Amino acid sequence: MSRVRLGAIGAGWWATSNHFPLFAARDDVELVGVCGLGPGLEGIRERFGFGFATESAEALLDADLDAVVISTPHDLHHPLAAMALDRGLHVLCEKPMTLRADDAWDLAARAERAGTVFLVPYGWNYKAFTVAAKRMLAAGRIGEIQYALCHMASPTRGLFGSDPTHMLERWNSDTAPDPSTWSSPEHGGGYAHGQVTHSSALLFWLTDLRAATVAGRVLNAGAPVDLFDAGVIRFDNGALGSLSGAATLADGDKYQVDIRLFGTEGVLMIDVERERVTLSRYDGEREEVAITPGDGEYECLVPPARFIELITGASTENNSDVTVAARSVELIEALLRSAAADGAETRVHA
Ligand SMILES: NC(=O)c1ccc[n+]([C@@H]2O[C@H](COP(=O)([O-])OP(=O)(O)OC[C@H]3O[C@@H](n4cnc5c(N)ncnc54)[C@H](O)[C@@H]3O)[C@@H](O)[C@H]2O)c1
Structure with a gap:
């Protein structure tokens, strides 16, 4: 082609x-x-x-x-x-x-x-430091995952409200989103669909985990859609997890995506805000991934390029395929159903 x-x-x-x-x-x-x-x-x-x-x-x-x-x-x-x-x-x-x-x-x-x-x-699934973390996990460096923490917070008070100015400045854009894209319940607005989708897709790509059940709560805090999300997850392999999300960092602050994985042989921590990936094994081995300063910032330059490279055959690495995305969707849908049912533990898949 x-x-x-x-x-x-x-x-x-x-x-x-x-x-x-x-x-x-x-x-x-x-x-x-x-x-x-x-x-x-x-x-x-x-x-x-x-x-x-x-x-x-x-x-x-x-x-x-x-x-x-x-x-x-x-x-x-x-x-x-x-x-x-x-x-x-x-x-x-x-x-x-x-x-x-x-x-x-x-x-x-x-x-x-x-x-x-x-x-x-x-975007975060294509950073050199998350690829390095994925390799450590695939090599079994922390053994089997027993507990996973997955937290995200974003400077998106305006985006989920009615003033996208900060997002336009951040991306140097003059085209404002239709407010209903992000903040109307009918279009699936809100923090879970809008942002927790990123942290959960990073978790599922990194770990190959799949959520089995979730007990969730959300808080709109006066907005028409959720601004805060929390969940307790059971994964198919028996591991326990906690999910958290907050839409209200101050404008200009760095995104927080914090994934901490506790396994049978050690712990792996990925923190995009403080830009660190650390492996700490119970046998005493330690490893820290070198991260270029600023590389934790969110950007989405690689995925569109990778899309074309996958089509032309220049690459075979899809870090955010349909399965990763579907595992994120099913978790978020179940979290929102659980929250609507007063936090009842809810099945994520059959
Ligand atoms: N991957 C990322 O990091 C990232 C970042 C920002 C936004 N997004 C996603 O991008 C998507 C768009 O967000 P946005 O902020 O640009 O929204 P937007 O409101 O600015 O744009 C939506 C576009 O869809 C078009 N549209 C609406 N209804 C249509 C229809 N029936 N047929 C054809 N076109 C139609 C509108 O005309 C508009 O061009 C969302 O799903 C959002 O989650 C992803």
Whole structure:
């Protein structure tokens, strides 16, 4: 394949500030068409050099494409990704991949049938230091995991409220998201679907764990959607876990993603805020991963590039495939169901 013929559905804040500039700068990508709603679409087509613009997702998908990038509100990811996979396309689908577990596993089945690349762009899964941590875990350096802590906090008071200024500044963007994308319950807004999706997908990629049950609580604190999330998890292998999330770091503060894994042979700690990965084994062995200062900061430059490299065969490493994404979706859906049932312990999968 000389150039990957790419279409895009969703052309809002994230697509125009992260994905489109990256794809437009690549010689191995042809931007065939862009789909979105609203009067700004023609300007976006022109700015990034897409061949055509349309408000119809079907019209976009019916063009001669190899691949599609879906960056719409969360609730549209499943139907659009399903249509794309059924047309045999490679799919980069934004997080959360879906809002419901059955839809997530439906996409996993369709992706397997299609045999195409399916990647959900979770930036932290592609950092050199998380790849190093993944290698330590795969080599069995902490033995079998018995306890997992998974915490995340973000400077997103405005994003989940009504003022996205900080996010626009952070990503040097002039296109504000539709507030309903992040803060309306109908579109799957809220911190769990919007951000815990990142930390849980990092956990599941690193460890291969799968959640069996969760007892969860959320707090909206006056917002229309959850700003705080907490859960007690039982994993399929019998391990225990705790999940926590908070949307209200001060603007400008670094994201917190803290994953602490306690195994039969030692402990592995990953902390993106303080930029450290440490292994501490019960036999006395210690190892610290060297991290370039600033590398803990969130950015999502590698996943779109990796998507293209997976299609062209330049890479075989998908750190955020449909299974990782589905395990995150099923946990979050069950956490929210549990919270709605007054914290009752809830099955994550059959
Ligand atoms: N991976 C990451 O790090 C990351 C970061 C930010 C956002 N995101 C994800 O990106 C997605 C978009 O977020 P955003 O902030 O850019 O939202 P946004 O509101 O700015 O953009 C949504 C886009 O979808 C389009 N759209 C809405 N309904 C449509 C329809 N029926 N058909 C075609 N297009 C339609 C809108 O016109 C708009 O272009 C979300 O799923 C979000 O979670 C991911």
